[in-house]
Amino acid sequence: MKSSRSQEGIGRLLYGPNSDPDMIEAITGETPLWISKTALMPNVELCVQKLSNIPDVPIVGGGPSVRSILRNNYGDDFEAYAMRPAPGKMVRGLYVELSRLGSDRMVEWDLTGDWFKAGEAEAVVIPGDGNGMVSAATTYLGEGQTFDRIVETGTNYPLFLTTSKEAMTEVATNVRLSSNQDS
Numbered sequence: 001m002k003s004s005r006s007q008e009g010i011g012r013l014l015y016g017p018n019s020d021p022d023m024i025e026a027i028t029g030e031t032p033l034w035i036s037k038t039a040l041m042p043n044v045e046l047c048v049q050k051l052s053n054i055p056d057v058p059i060v061g062g063g064p065s066v067r068s069i070l071r072n073n074y075g076d077d078f079e080a081y082a083m084r085p086a087p088g089k090m091v092r093g094l095y096v097e098l099s100r101l102g103s104d105r106m107v108e109w110d111l112t113g114d115w116f117k118a119g120e121a122e123a124v125v126i127p128g129d130g131n132g133m134v135s136a137a138t139t140y141l142g143e144g145q146t147f148d149r150i151v152e153t154g155t156n157y158p159l160f161l162t163t164s165k166e167a168m169t170e171v172a173t174n175v176r177l178s179s180n181q182d183s
Contacts, residue, residue, distance in 0.1 A: 009097025011136035
């Protein structure tokens with residue numbers, strides 16, 4: 001992992017389990033080109049979605065619903081973080097720079113467009129280069145989706161909710177490997 005910012009990387013702001021370095025590698029199959037210690041994203045808050053809050057419609061292009069994919073991999077007790085705009089609130093995560101392939105794999109893992117909505121956010125990156133501010137791609141709660149609860153301390157929360165880190169990294173690795181076979 002490089003200690004200074006990459007010139008060729010694609011910046012992403014990650015939160016929840018996806019901000020764990022082992023998860024990033026399991027999802028992307030590679031070490032990030034650059035990774036921050038912390039990224040503080042202002043004017044957003046974390047929500048928790050239970051399985052019942054997650055879309056139960058077929059994914060774009062056909063196939064099972066996001067809810068059934070998650071139920072099959074994690075069971076009925078699955079919970080996930082989602083971020084939404086909230087003036088005055090803040091969420092802690094990571095800023096990473098990934099290769100094009102790594103960034104594409106992160107988008108696929110998040111089921112962006114089917115579950116999460118793609119967007120951009122600003123963050124103060126620690127340690128920072130220059131002024132320490134970045135603007136990068138991230139994911140938000142999808143349009144019209146509901147959530148179970150708001151995380152009151154978006155700067156101090158457990159990365160993993162009802163699913164262990166080991167189970168999530170195993171699923172992420174298996175998804176990436178099966179996706180590579182389809183290519």
